[in-house]
Amino acid sequence: MHPFHILLALFAVFSxxxxxxxxxWERRYFRQRGKGGAWLPVRLATIPIALVTAMLVMIPxxxxxxxxxxxxxxxxxxxxxxxxxxxxxxxAGRFARPPLRFGESMLxxxxxxxxxxVLSVVAHTLQPVAWTLLRSIGKA
Numbered sequence: 001m002h003p004f005h006i007l008l009a010l011f012a013v014f015s016x017x018x019x020x021x022x023x024x025w026e027r028r029y030f031r032q033r034g035k036g037g038a039w040l041p042v043r044l045a046t047i048p049i050a051l052v053t054a055m056l057v058m059i060p061x062x063x064x065x066x067x068x069x070x071x072x073x074x075x076x077x078x079x080x081x082x083x084x085x086x087x088x089x090x091x092a093g094r095f096a097r098p099p100l101r102f103g104e105s106m107l108x109x110x111x112x113x114x115x116x117x118v119l120s121v122v123a124h125t126l127q128p129v130a131w132t133l134l135r136s137i138g139k140a
Contacts, residue, residue: 018118018119
């Protein structure tokens with residue numbers, strides 16, 4: 001296995017561990033407030049919400065040809081998808097028992113997005129270190 005692939009695998013393991021810690025923190029946060037029973041259904045609702053949001057973005061963008069397709073992609077991705085994502089989490093939180101307040105639903109909605117952003121920043125920051133390491137062992 002190439003050392004670059006090992007570095008990617010290590011980062012994937014680190015990312016998965018960060019996701020596990022995030023989910024454990026969230027669960028503890030909601031259990032302390034007496035809403036642990038509502039947290040799990042809303043967190044599990046994130047999976048179908050993510051799939052529908054992806055379809056909401058991809059179907060119109062792929063259905064539009066040329067450069068207009070790129071414009072449609074950006075429009076839907078930056079304006080419509082976030083509203084849909086937040087709204088669906090809010091709705092799932094309202095139907096959960098006990099019902100979640102708007103801020104609690106938004107915490108559940110925003111936390112995986114924040115994790116992806118943080119992991120992207122960490123990956124970008126570590127990239128020069130990784131390339132220096134690979135060059136030093138003669139594999140870059």
